[in-house]
Amino acid sequence: MRTPMWGASRRLVSLVAAAAIALLAACSGSSSTGPAAPTTPDGNYTLTSIAGKSLPYTMYADTGYSVVVTGGTLSLATSRHFDIATTSTETFAGATTPYVDRTSGNWTTTNGSPTVTLTPALGAVMPAVWNGTKLSVTQPDGVYLYTRVP
Numbered sequence: 001m002r003t004p005m006w007g008a009s010r011r012l013v014s015l016v017a018a019a020a021i022a023l024l025a026a027c028s029g030s031s032s033t034g035p036a037a038p039t040t041p042d043g044n045y046t047l048t049s050i051a052g053k054s055l056p057y058t059m060y061a062d063t064g065y066s067v068v069v070t071g072g073t074l075s076l077a078t079s080r081h082f083d084i085a086t087t088s089t090e091t092f093a094g095a096t097t098p099y100v101d102r103t104s105g106n107w108t109t110t111n112g113s114p115t116v117t118l119t120p121a122l123g124a125v126m127p128a129v130w131n132g133t134k135l136s137v138t139q140p141d142g143v144y145l146y147t148r149v150p
Helices: 006-027
Strands: 043-050 057-062 065-076 081-092 095-109 115-120 126-130 134-139 142-148
Touching: 043 057, 065 134, 065 142
Parallel strands: none
Antiparallel strands: 043 065, 043 142, 057 065, 065 081, 081 095, 095 115, 115 126, 126 134, 134 142
16 A cells, blocks of 8 residues: 655645745845945936926927927036037928037036036036936926936
């Protein structure tokens, strides 16, 4: 007569379940080995919205004429120099022309403060707020939201 192996089977199932739970816990996103959150705003950013609206953003539109912002970048160098490049298309009487507008200058912040000040070589000072992954810049024609590039 054969003896049932229920005891051994239950132990094996329990062992496999415990191993699976341990593996899932080890692979969860709570590991401290991931990239650390940035502590300073310097880095590269991509324009994601203007005045809360996604790109492409129609800056101006009238009969036979429009200006549409299609993209942009912002770079804050550790040397405290910044560069903003904004790409747009201008359509006039059916003809579309691409443009890249550039603004550069110096940036400042106080350690631990989310406030960043962009001072262009020409033009008005642009206040900004940094939250670690996003930089919200108040420009003369609206609030531009940039997202940090990993």
